[in-house]
Amino acid sequence: MSKLEFKIVEIPEGESRRTVGLSDEDLDLSPHAFKGGEVDLSFYRTLHFIRVNFHVDADVELVCDRSLESYVQPIASDYEVLFKVDVQEETENEDGAIRRFNFSSNTLSVEEEVRDTIMLNVPIKKLHPKFLDADGNPREFETKKFGDVQEETEQVDPRWEKLKKLKN
Template sequence: MSKLEFNIVEIPEEESQRSVGLEEEDLDLSPYEFKGGGIDLQFYRTLHFIRVNFHVDADVELVCDRSLESYIQPIVSDYEVLFKVDVQEETENEDGAVRRFNFSSNTLSIEEEVRDTIMLNVPIKKLHPKFLDEDGSPKEFETKKYGDVAEEDEAEGIDPRWEKLKKLKN
């Protein structure tokens, strides 16, 4: 049984809270590497449903798109899952999900939702923090030229081959 799977009988009626610490091996975030974190859970249990609100605070190791250096990206997010018995169709959106609940299994798992919440908060453009300014915006980077650089006058002049082609056209 994983750390994100809970026995229904152990969840008290009405409101309750738990905190779960996760290690690297507790969650598979392929192709990224999970470095650990914590989850604060709030349960609300009735006879008809169980609502689970969770707050994820995790670290993921990413590779910078600009420098190819590894760095740790903190991920912070909230999500809500509602487990109901009489759900005909499971639904989900960016704020929460409604899942069908099977009392015969006597357990509920939020591992998939936690994994998806972390994965959806991984930035599309992975940029090492050393390339960000105080506001979190990318810093301007300078381009360097190596070797002989042509003089501006030569670079702005028209290539003589183009001149000959223009004469042929006329």
């Protein structure tokens, strides 16, 4: 049983809270490396549904697109999952999801939602913090030249010169 899987009978009626610490092995974020984190869960249980709100604070090891150096990116995000008895079709959007109860195991799992929430907050352009200024904006990229740089003289093809003379 996963750390993010809970037995329905152990969730008390009304509101309750739990905090789950996650280690490197608890989530698979391929192709990125999960470096651990913490999930704060807030449950609200009634006879007809269980609402789970969670806040994730996690660290993910990424590779910088500019320098190919590894760095750890902190990620924080919130999400809500509503588990209902009479759901015909499961739905989800960027703010939350509606899921069916799993009556066969009497458990509910938010592992997939936690994983997806972290993955959706991984930046598209991965930039090592050393390339960011104090405001978090990318600094100008510096180009370096190695060896002697010779100015290229623009040579015109002699055939073009003859064609220009014919035109005049």
